[in-house]
Amino acid sequence: xxxxxxxxxxxxxxxxxxxxxxxxxxxxxxxxxxxxxxxxxxxxxxxxxxxxxxxxxxxxxxxxxxxxxxxxxxxxxxxxxxxxxxxxxxxxxxxxxxxxxxxxxxxxxxxxxxxxxxxxxxxxxxxxxxxxxxxxxxxxxxxxxxxxxxxxxxxxxxxxxxxxxxxxxxxxxxxxxxxxxxxxxxxxxxxxxxxxxxxxxxxxxxxxxxxxxxxxxxxxx
Amino acid sequence: xxxxxxxxxxxxxxxxxxxxxxxxxxxxxxxxxxxxxxxxxxxxxxxxxxxxxxxxxxxxxxxxxxxxxxxxxxxxxxxxxxxxxxxxxxxxxxxxxxxxxxxxxxxxxxxxx
Numbered sequence: 001x002x003x004x005x006x007x008x009x010x011x012x013x014x015x016x017x018x019x020x021x022x023x024x025x026x027x028x029x030x031x032x033x034x035x036x037x038x039x040x041x042x043x044x045x046x047x048x049x050x051x052x053x054x055x056x057x058x059x060x061x062x063x064x065x066x067x068x069x070x071x072x073x074x075x076x077x078x079x080x081x082x083x084x085x086x087x088x089x090x091x092x093x094x095x096x097x098x099x100x101x102x103x104x105x106x107x108x109x110x111x112x113x114x115x116x117x118x119x120x121x122x123x124x125x126x127x128x129x130x131x132x133x134x135x136x137x138x139x140x141x142x143x144x145x146x147x148x149x150x151x152x153x154x155x156x157x158x159x160x161x162x163x164x165x166x167x168x169x170x171x172x173x174x175x176x177x178x179x180x181x182x183x184x185x186x187x188x189x190x191x192x193x194x195x196x197x198x199x200x201x202x203x204x205x206x207x208x209x210x211x212x213x214x215x216x217x218x219x220x221x
Numbered sequence: 222x223x224x225x226x227x228x229x230x231x232x233x234x235x236x237x238x239x240x241x242x243x244x245x246x247x248x249x250x251x252x253x254x255x256x257x258x259x260x261x262x263x264x265x266x267x268x269x270x271x272x273x274x275x276x277x278x279x280x281x282x283x284x285x286x287x288x289x290x291x292x293x294x295x296x297x298x299x300x301x302x303x304x305x306x307x308x309x310x311x312x313x314x315x316x317x318x319x320x321x322x323x324x325x326x327x328x329x330x331x332x333x334x
Binding site for chain 1 (some may be wrong): 223227230231234238242244252257258259273304306314315316318324325326327328329330331332333
């Protein structure tokens with residue numbers, strides 16, 4: 001006779017433990033952690049450079065890329081503590097890797113820890129890193145149809161950033177459709193439009209992050 | 222998503238249980254996968270089939286149960302149809318996912334020793 005054994009265990013059980021321990025430690029330290037997700041070339045690193053230079057926050061960055069430490073160099077050049085993770089082909093970051101990377105950062109001096117995930121609209125959205133929230137970054141040239149084509153990211157993000165808006169006059173970007181689709185997938189998401197290079201629209205994003213960082217510090221348990 | 226890492230997580234968790242609980246050969250593995258989980262079943266089956274070769278799971282059939290997306294209003298609790306932007310009853314924007322996020326090893330069928 002065969003036996004049926006009920007297990008009901010999450011497939012990600014091992015990794016969820018790491019995420020929970022990161023979340024717990026950040027709550028005790030009052031450290032805000034933000035997971036930045038978007039395609040390669042959508043402007044994630046440029047956004048973080050601008051944020052580092054203008055927000056007046058003490059921040060660090062964990063960079064996830066398949067190869068090179070170019071992004072880490074960019075952050076280090078402007079004085080941001082940074083750890084580069086090379087996934088060698090891995091399409092996303094996982095919490096166990098983040099926990100290790102955090103060991104080499106000056107956590108007790110930070111207001112915000114940004115994780116710049118591997119450039120990809122699919123896999124990174126599914127892995128809980130222990131962050132406070134996810135930010136979906138979409139650059140205008142990628143097209144207004146992307147939220148519905150990659151719904152999981154846009155559903156699970158607390159913030160949706162449309163970047164490179166200076167290019168809009170040269171594109172056939174359907175802003176009405178984009179806005180409707182984002183609202184449909186995620187009515188509560190904060191939606192910002194910005195151009196990191198000129199700084200247009202960056203102010204609202206910085207204000208949002210500063211408020212969240214302050215809230216996190218105020219709620220240390 | 223990354224069906225191979227998913228299959229690896231399933232297989233390694235089961236092989237550990239297999240050894241600890243002293244199971245015989247595993248005949249069936251049942252997974253529950255939510256609609257929001259971006260899993261492509263064919264790729265998951267292929268990866269699973271490759272990973273279980275020469276293990277106590279090598280004869281196991283993989284059964285993937287799809288769990289549909291269901292949502293409700295975070296304010297008044299009424300069911301929230303997927304196509305709605307706001308709550309059809311109270312107009313709130315606060316939507317909660319009830320089912321659709323599952324990614325779970327539900328059960329296994331094991332040959333008695």
